[in-house]
Amino acid sequence: MAHVAFANPTCGQLAGVLSDSCVHEAVKYTGAELHLHGRAAISTLAEAHVHRQLRFEVIGMPNVTEAKLAREAEICYATIAMITDYDCCIRSMNR
Secondary structure, three states, X not given: OOOOOOOOOOOHHHHHHHHHHHHHOOOOOOOOOXXXXXXXXXXXXXXXXXXXXXXXXXXXXXXXXXXHHHHHOOOOOOOOOOOOOOOOOOHHHHO
């Protein structure tokens, strides 16, 4: 068994290719940092507020397993993400 470093879970080179592709296709790209969340579940409203206060832009709940497996297999990994959980931003959804 060997230790696999996980300090940088995504591949900077692949992320650059994805970024360039977004620019080329006129896709809005913010360069947001992905915060990996250790469980694959929807956040509670309280967690969403904490994430927002910490200024997290994108939280990848299912990405942890993918990123770890890619790192262990020495596969370059990056994520394309969009926001799908607006529970702490849109009040009408919380009634």
